[in-house]
Amino acid sequence: MDTDTINAIVLFSNFILVPGMTYGAQLALGALGITLVFGVLRFANFAHGDMMAFGTMIVVMITWWFQSLGITIAPLPTALLALPLAIVISMSVTLLNDRMIFRYYRKKRSSPSTFVIASTGVMFVFNGIVRFIIGPDDQRFTDGERFIIKAREFKKMTGLDEGLSIKVSQGLTIVIAIILVAALFWFLQRTRTGKAMRAFSDNEDLALLSGIDPERVVAITWIITAALATIAGTLYGLDKSFKPFTYFQLLLPMFASAIVGGIGNPVGAIVGGFVIAFSEVIITYAYKKFLIYAVPPGWAPDGLMQLLSTDYKFAVSFMILVLVLLIRPTGIFKGKVI
């Protein structure tokens, strides 16, 4: 391979592959939570984005507390140390929330749309609590080493024209996402409780007949969802920044991911997350520089070679969502249709 080809690959990795993988993993973890709730409890949980914000807020505050005590785990961010405790707290809050709100509607056997409206109410409450406690502004809670590879050092090391940078937060996101997904699938496929959850999701009445305790399944679903939401939110916050409003905005691409992949189907949520993340980056990237490296000299384009301006970034995921709903409403992997 000549230098130009390597440059093209590095350029592609730096601006598309690494950010796409990271964002995809973050969306996938969020979409998994949405899909689990949908599969087991049978409603679209609009409060998921703000549950993420709530969990992350707890992480941020515990991180600050640890930092003030001088407890750090450099080079890794202290937030990782704060995660387990924060997950326990947000699990309890989520369970309390289920007991106070959703259980009532389950007893009344309300329709899914009632649940959706109730979850919208929960969303606003969490929204308010988070802003009340930590405020609407950006909060910084990252510490430790920032980069695994810095673009400038990469250039020096390899002598290439293009740099590759990988942030610690990006590496962490991908590693943690892989571990979590593996653990979740092991749990769903191999353990008794996981099988009970899947049975409950497949056919509620049959599951009840075979003696599965519905309240236990529901509680475990919320526990897993709270853990996923807190971890996804923390990874997103470490990688970008923590601001309550952006978590609310994440709700839309996360739902798009879950639906594109096939809602109710965990594999679909993961695939959907990456599809949405990559399509946003791939369609709005300007390929001029990439093509200058990739094609023989003289063929290089004068224009920017950009399909869509970055202004339309958010429109991309919705175009895909609309297309999927029109052509294959069950999503890529067969999910449920209400």
Added chain:
Amino acid sequence: MRKLLLATTMVAALASPAISPAVADEIKVGIILGFTGPIESLTPDMGSAAELAFKEVSDSGMLLGGKTIVSVRADSTCVDSAAATTAAERLITSDGVVAIMGADCSGVTGAIANNVAVPNGVVMVSPSATSPGLSDMDDKGLFFRTAPSDARQGQVIADILKSRDIMDVAVTYTNNDYGKGLSDSFLNAYAKVGGSVSMTAAHEDGKADYSAEVAALSAAGSKHLAVFGYVDQGGKGIIQASLDTGAFDNFILADGMIGDSLIAAIGDDLNGAVATLPGAETPGANTFSSMAEKAGITVGGPFTGESYDAGALIALAMQAAGSSDRAAIQSKLMDVANAPGETIMPGDLKNALTILANGGQVNYEGATGVEFNSLGEVLGSYKELELINGKYETINVR
């Protein structure tokens, strides 16, 4: 509930006679700035600077025979035109202000001027709205600004780049009147001095992630990135993402991007950034700095001098007209700002009021060297700044 209503009514009833004797000697002036929103870190100092001028005038005891100016603050939000219009409406109709100092961001300023101020015949003096579009507004002579139009800033940035031999840049601007106006005027001016812009991309404020924008900008191949955005918003995100991915190391910043919060957030990597900021080392600037320091206003904060001047001009216009009538203020604002007359510096307002009371004329220079053109806008000069070791150093004044 009824008790609450009753209590409220009683308090109101008790309070009003207590206030009314004072009302005769108090003149209300509105201050409408974005106390929440994208530039909320800048506006408290701007508001205080205008109030510093009002206090100076009130304390002198010379204003219209001993009247005082009371400021009424309102929130322009910087971005939400509907909210800003409502707030201005409240100032004019229910608070009954005689003039408005503000607004700050160009979009809301245009909205307030067109929807509220001009129809009601109320003078507006904006300390920081810099969109060139505001020059073309049908303002019936009611809109003034002490910050120069970005048509001028675009030209200055183009000149600075030429003098530094930077002839190829990528441009990103915040997607609003300010960003678009500045970007357009820069593109024009830069093309005229022979520079080429590889790519222009707008960015939205308030997003968590700008890597897609930065990826597209860097793909165009320029080494320098001009950021026309806001310091607490998208502008910061763009710079952070550029440095993280190694897309750009060299930045050109416009006035909205100058603030300590950016330096604190980004750190040493920002060193070497070139920036422009309205204001010059006028004789008045130093006087104002020491006055501001005493009043607890951040020295060197953007638009504080302009805000003081806006406040002072409104007060002087009243004195010149001999009345705090809305139309009277409008008729004299241009006269007190421009020659002929005694030159007035910041801190010198008592003297100015005395001259005007005796029928003389003043030429207000103030903190920023105010001189209005026929549209009621200052031409203004810009500082060329460079970030050296985490501090902006003035390189040149243009």
